[in-house]
Amino acid sequence: MVSDALVQIRTHFESVYGRKPSNLAATLFELLPEELRHPRVARLQCSSFLVERGLVRLERRALAAVRRLPGGMVDLGCGTGGLGRRIARRIGSPLVGVDVAISGGAAREGFIVGDMHDLPLSDSTFSLAIANDVLHLVEEPVLALRETHRVLAPQATLIGSLYRYGGSVGRGRTREQWERVFGDAGFRRPRLFDVTREWRAVMTAKHQARWSHRESLVRRFGPEAALHCDVSRQMLGIDMRIGFIAANERWEVIVRK
Ligand SMILES: C[S@@+](CC[C@H](N)C(=O)[O-])C[C@H]1O[C@@H](n2cnc3c(N)ncnc32)[C@H](O)[C@@H]1O
Numbered sequence: 001m002v003s004d005a006l007v008q009i010r011t012h013f014e015s016v017y018g019r020k021p022s023n024l025a026a027t028l029f030e031l032l033p034e035e036l037r038h039p040r041v042a043r044l045q046c047s048s049f050l051v052e053r054g055l056v057r058l059e060r061r062a063l064a065a066v067r068r069l070p071g072g073m074v075d076l077g078c079g080t081g082g083l084g085r086r087i088a089r090r091i092g093s094p095l096v097g098v099d100v101a102i103s104g105g106a107a108r109e110g111f112i113v114g115d116m117h118d119l120p121l122s123d124s125t126f127s128l129a130i131a132n133d134v135l136h137l138v139e140e141p142v143l144a145l146r147e148t149h150r151v152l153a154p155q156a157t158l159i160g161s162l163y164r165y166g167g168s169v170g171r172g173r174t175r176e177q178w179e180r181v182f183g184d185a186g187f188r189r190p191r192l193f194d195v196t197r198e199w200r201a202v203m204t205a206k207h208q209a210r211w212s213h214r215e216s217l218v219r220r221f222g223p224e225a226a227l228h229c230d231v232s233r234q235m236l237g238i239d240m241r242i243g244f245i246a247a248n249e250r251w252e253v254i255v256r257k
Contacts, residue, residue: 024221028228031213033205044082045104048133048161049250051202054195058083058159059090061254062128065157066091071127074098076116076148076160077134081106087130096121116144121151131160135253136173145185152257158187161195164249172248182255190255199250207232207245 014020029037035051036042044050066073071093075084078097082105088095097111098119114120116131116138129148138144148158165172173181175192182190210217210232217225237243 024217024225024228027217027221028210031206031209033202033209035202036206044086045080046083046132047079049199049203050083050132051198053198054161054252055083055086057252058130058132059087061157061159062087062091062130065128065159066093069127069153069155069157071153071156072096072125073128073130074121074126074151075111076119076129076131077137078102078106078111080104081109081111083132084130085109091128093128096126116147119147119151123150124153125151127153127156129156129158129160131158133161133163135160136162136165141173141181142184145182145187149186149257154257156257157254158257159252159254161250161252164251166247166249175251178251178253187255187257190253193252193254194249195252196249200245203235203245207235211236211238 035053038052041050041052041055044055062073073084073088073091073093073095075081075087075095075097078084078099080103081097084095084097085105097106097109098114098116098121099106099111100113100115102111102113112120116134117140129152131148135141135144152158162178164174178192179189182188210229214225214229214232217229234240235244237246
């Protein structure tokens with residue numbers, strides 16, 4: 001018999017994601033820390049890490065940017081598009097989304113398939129760009145940011161977030177190197193805010209909860225659950241020199257053209 005608690009979790013999941021969860025998805029959702037289950041952020045189906053406090057900061061920065069310079073907004077590396085749509089609604093701005101792989105909501109909204117290294121967009125068009133958790137992924141950040149600079153109007157703002165890979169994971173740019181990357185692309189000096197502590201606390205809670213339930217998860221759901229548990233093992237660094245969470249840093253960025 002399904003417990004009342006599980007029925008509630010399923011209903012909550014359905015209201016957030018607009019679809020019925022599998023038994024495994026519902027159980028993993030139930031184990032998430034409150035910050036990641038918050039409907040306002042979970043509903044965005046963001047493929048990146050985003051907690052409510054981060055969303056509030058992003059919205060505040062976007063509002064400040066369009067108050068100074070009203071106009072259109074572009075969401076670079078938009079993924080499913082939920083975050084861009086939410087920010088655009090909040091600031092009352094028209095929106096274009098671009099991603100190398102358009103899926104889900106973004107496909108329905110007719111966002112554009114495109115690469116940040118060669119944006120299929122006109123010069124000096126947007127007053128705001130968001131790039132959430134994408135700049136550290138592009139092959140050539142100076143080229144991608146030069147393209148971003150080209151499509152932004154004079155005085156326009158770029159806001160977003162990125163990871164710094166470190167420790168055993170390898171490549172990673174320092175603050176000074178990122179400042180140089182933005183400078184070489186034509187931007188002013190960026191402001192980089194270190195939000196690593198907040199990110200580590202939430203991610204550690206998420207993966208510790210999964211890891212501590214691993215035996216029952218694998219017993220109930222088999223190999224798919226085992227894969228999720230192995231990700232948690234790597235995130236926490238169990239039986240490793242250093243885990244992904246401890247090895248990496250997360251920064252938010254705001255920069256003007
Ligand atoms: C971690 S996801 C973030 C998605 C979205 N910004 C969000 O916050 O939910 C990174 C996204 O960047 C896209 N991406 C990676 N490299 C790209 C590139 N060179 N040009 C455009 N999109 C890119 C990926 O396809 C993916 O959707």
